[in-house]
Amino acid sequence: MEFTIKIRQEGLSVTLPVTGGDLQRLRRLNALAALSALRAEGPATLTRLAERADLARATIKVVVKDLMELGWVAQMDPSGGEKGRPARRYRFRAEAGRVIGLDIGAHKVLAVVADLDGNVLHTTREPVTPEQPRAERLAAVDRAVDACLAGSGTAAADVWIAVAGSTGYVDLEGRVVLSRAIRDWSSVPLTDHLGARLRCAVLVENDSRLAALAECRRGIARDTRNLIFLHVGRRAGAAVVLDGVPLRGGGGAAGEIGVHPLFNLGHVGELLQAVPAVEPGTPPDAVAGAVFEAARRGDVEARRAVLRYVKVLALATTAMALTVDPDLVVLGGGFSRSADVLIEPLRGELETMCLRTPELRASVLGDECVAVGAVCYGVEHLSKMLFNPEIGPLSAASPLPIMV
Amino acid sequence: MEFTIKIRQEGLSVTLPVTGGDLQRLRRLNALAALSALRAEGPATLTRLAERADLARATIKVVVKDLMELGWVAQMDPSGGEKGRPARRYRFRAEAGRVIGLDIGAHKVLAVVADLDGNVLHTTREPVTPEQPRAERLAAVDRAVDACLAGSGTAAADVWIAVAGSTGYVDLEGRVVLSRAIRDWSSVPLTDHLGARLRCAVLVENDSRLAALAECRRGIARDTRNLIFLHVGRRAGAAVVLDGVPLRGGGGAAGEIGVHPLFNLGHVGELLQAVPAVEPGTPPDAVAGAVFEAARRGDVEARRAVLRYVKVLALATTAMALTVDPDLVVLGGGFSRSADVLIEPLRGELETMCLRTPELRASVLGDECVAVGAVCYGVEHLSKMLFNPEIGPLSAASPLPIMV
Incomplete structure (x- = not known):
């Protein structure tokens, strides 16, 4: 032959x-x-x-x-x-295997099941709180995964890889080294926990990096190779993408600008408090939304509060931009729903400080961004492992028979 | 056959x-x-x-x-x-062609001639001042090049490429977009000027990026792929190296943390003034050295001044480190001769702020660092152009006959 x-x-x-x-x-x-x-x-x-x-x-x-x-x-x-x-x-046959994507955050656990092309088949959500002990959060993760498998009619044996996005500093081995947003989460053995239940390959990655990947592959940044993903919320965080690949750095701490003492992005949401237009008794979760709404209406105090918030974001973003010189900054996270009141003042601040002011765009993937990024990462990892003759035989990582 | x-x-x-x-x-x-x-x-x-x-x-x-x-x-x-x-x-035959490396700074112009393996054959230095008008600085560049060609017995026709390192923000086309350290230097048509005189390929690059490259290829960072080069002097600047390659960013502004308003590294040297141990009348150029010397002897006020200087450096370095997570920070530039009094306090500051504190080392290439980096960049560029069958025939860029 x-x-x-x-x-x-x-x-x-x-x-x-x-x-x-x-x-x-x-x-x-x-x-x-x-x-x-x-x-x-x-x-x-x-x-x-x-x-x-x-x-x-x-x-x-x-x-x-x-x-x-x-x-x-x-x-x-x-x-x-x-x-x-x-x-x-x-x-x-994208249906030959399944990929699980997880977003484990302070307020929700989100699980999605996708096929080998990354098409999302089913999504499940479990509410959690930042204060819940580790075991309860892991139990919520398990419930979300089980419900998502059941909802998509997926047998556990058909799952080839699971990728979890977690808040916090995640090292190159997928260990959550430090988490400030979630209590009792630093050093959680997440890979082991998921691996023991799912019996498939498991990867754990920083949530902002996965969100950035999602925006690059499926979202607002498909045309851009160098960008910063800015997670805006009561806590703010970031990820850097260079040449189309989320940057991990020497030990997985790239993008962790949030812990810099001059910016203190872990508490930046507090700058949105004490706005008279926000009715007393508004629940903490709803304060920021009310401030943005008042700013949208033209309320002067609300606009001042937004500008305080934006100024801190801008200082941190400028530090990153002057380090890696991105073409684009994507605003993601919960507050990106109010990008209409954030983007203009943020652009104004950046223009006064950056040598090359990056373009600003709001995320289009909403709050499934991290989970979708987890699926993208899983699919790309499988492609590298299964479909690359340099790395190893198709059989080693695949439940399907070897191709000779 | x-x-x-x-x-x-x-x-x-x-x-x-x-x-x-x-x-x-x-x-x-x-x-x-x-x-x-x-x-x-x-x-x-x-x-x-x-x-x-x-x-x-x-x-x-x-x-x-x-x-x-x-x-x-x-x-x-x-x-x-x-x-x-x-x-x-x-x-x-590394002698088949020659490479010129230039360092065009505020206080000196340094020219080196090297062979195709990057071995430096001759070095020339011309003093300049930050205030000199553009034409005088360009004339100093020409004198340095002419003297270096003569000193190394090189005919202009044997020069295959010239690479110039310049202070300031240098874009991807090699234009000096903005220079704060040198008056009358922004938008200087340096590539055209050198190309017209030398009639060979000319590249212009940011000086810190070239210094970083030199440390990676020939200096203290030969074992490291991810690092920050910190130029310490009366003005401070930086460059980022990822996976062994100096990062330029989307438009060449990567590493320009020096212009961030919170750090103001263009004036950081002023923090070393007003130390009683420094004799009145000490020339401005010699003040920092006198402060470092006093600190070395244990003078309390001098140590305080050094710590003020180091704290600002540390804040800027932490911002970069939390963005790209390097394994190493190399201290270069004029003050790196006093790395013995800078490194310990800098490490102390970084340890309180970084998630992963990078190792700290002092440059070993001294003040030829930028020019050596320029030669490295020229040699690598030639290799890419001449010796890579993907890019083009050897003949197109080479004075030697085509190889069939």
Whole structure:
């Protein structure tokens, strides 16, 4: 049997007869090329797929047959309406496995189940409080996961990877080293807890970094490679994205500007208090919204409070911008719903301090941003592990049989 | 004629008969592989070079003959002392071209001439002042370059690239957008000025970024991929290196933390004034050194002044560290000669504020740091342009004849 290898960098193409171990390697390489082409550009006929994957049509036919037997590829129903017999089209079976994305925050736990293309199938939410002890929060995580699996009709065995976003400083091994927003959360063994229940690969990452990833892949920053994600809320936090990849830094502490003593972003929400237009007795959770609403109406004291809040954000954002020079700042987090009253004063402050003032945009992914980012991260991790011949055999990390 | 191509990623090796245009491309690829191996690992015999470049010995013999005719490779004198006839060894002709590195600062212009391996052959220095008008500074640059070419016996035609480091915000096109340290320097057409005189490729880059590069390639940071270079002097500045590459950011303003209004690093040296131990009438240039010397002796007021200076540096460094999480901070610039009195208090301040306190080290390259970085940048740029088959033919940027 003959396979074709193209030496792409020089544009040379030669046909090589190969046998034995070489054949196995070649079949896997070809299968990976076909899968990669299907995933990147969607369903295709054999002819189109052969072009995309730069393989001979005879080769792609054998490869696709193998991939169908292994459960990676499915034939699609022929599309009606065309004259003559339409050519068969094939697609990547994104339903072959499932990805869980988790957002573990101070006030909510959010779980989503997605397919291998990152399409969200189901979402579950569990309310929590910042003061709850660790065991109760972990129990809420378990309930959210169970409800999400049940709601999406997913068997635990079909979950290939779970990614959890957590507030706090998360190191390169996924340990929550320090959490100020959630009591009793520093050093929580989250990876172990999830791994023991789900028996799949588990990754834990900082929530702002996942939110930033979501905005880059699915949100308002799809056209931008260098940006800062600014989580605005009663506490503020940040993440840096350089060349399309969330920056972790030497030990996972990149983006943790919130702990800088000059900015004190952990308490920045307090600058929105004591606004006369906000009725006494307004619940703490609703104060900021009331201030933003009053500012929107033109209330002078409310606008002053917003400007106090924005000035601190701007000082912290300028420090980051003068360090990494981003093209864009994305406002995310709870207060980004009031981006209409935040963005203009923030731009004004940044313009007086930055050498190159970045563009400002509000998040479009809402409060599922972190969970969606977790899914994106999980899908990208699987692609790296499963579909990259440099890293290891498809079999090692995959519940599906090895492709030879 | 037959050449060998190895399909490296899969470990397969096949011998292909090729002709015409393919042959030309193959010969160039093989020549680049041989050159790259010689440059990376030093002089070698044909046998050793064939191993390094992963080529057949018969192939490497032809390649090396071509490269010698073209002036890229030279045969070395046989080393004596060995029994029998020693095998001939070959080396990259680093003397085939020259690189100029420039450091254009507030108080000096420094020019160095180096070979294609970045070995510095000659250094020239011209004193300038921050207040001098642009034309006088450019004239000092010209004098430094001329003296350095003469001193190293270099003909202008042998210079393949010149790289200038300048204070200030330098954009991605090498324009000095803004300079606060040097009067009358913002928007200086430096690239055009040097290009018109030298008639070679010219690059202009921020001086701290070049100093950071020098520390990574030749200095104290050779073992570190993620670091901040902190220029300490009467004015302070910074550069960020991530994954071994100085970060420029979306528009070249990365590392410009010095202009942040909370740190005001452009005037930080003023915190070292009014120390009683410094004799009245000490020239402004010598005040800081006198304060450091007094602090070294244990003078309480001098130590207080040093701590004032260090606290501001630490706040700015913490802002950068909490943004990119580096493993190391390198202290460079004029005051780094007094790193012995700066590093301990700086470490103390950083430890109270950073989540992961980076290691601190003093520069070892002294005040040639920027010029050496300029040479490193020039050599790396040439390697990318000349020795990378992806970018273009060797002929396009090279004064040497094309290699086919």
